[in-house]
Amino acid sequence: DTAVSQTPKYLVTQMGNDKSIKCEQNLGHDTMYWYKQDSKKFLKIMFSYNNKELIINETVPNRFSPKSPDKAHLNLHINSLELGDSAVYFCASSQDHQGAQGYTFGSGTRLTVV
């Protein structure tokens, strides 16, 4: 059983389109995150949710909108995709918002905007 699963694994789309990435965790964790890894492999936090409540919203364009229907799911919707959005997006979860027992990451969604 995959602990943190993301779909799709690959996403190729044209500029201007709207797309969503889904994430689910079966660990019973309270907190979920979205990270972006750019072409230089730098991993940067975008959002975090604790028990469906947004607790971190980094300086991310408002074209990116996370949604957490329940604490096991955190989806990422992106409007009006731009070339610069191309990256690998990772979902992660931790037992609580302090993350003191480590984060569990999904295997990533490689988004390519053409």
Place this chain on the structure above:
Amino acid sequence: SQKIEQNSEALNIQEGKTATLTCNYTNYSPAYLQWYRQDPGRGPVFLLLIRENEKEKRKERLKVTFDTTLKQSLFHITASQPADSATYLCALENTGFQKLVFGTGTRLLVSP
């Protein structure tokens, strides 16, 4: 400005030797520091966590040290194996900020 720095150059070592990776940080007051392993095409995998009041932590062949005066953590893999080849990321949470900030990672290559 805040920085977490890891050696951007790949570290090449021979099988059986000890690999030592460095993580230096500036303008953070971390409650703890974590180390992750990332393989190509995969997400980071949590390895070890060390708290600000701990000097050293061990897990099997892994050892992490944390010096809050030097603002540095060292990550050691003893008796390294080719299967240890991967990128290793350090990450820290600034006290009270509830988010994990990652360094840029160091690629380790262990040759037979």
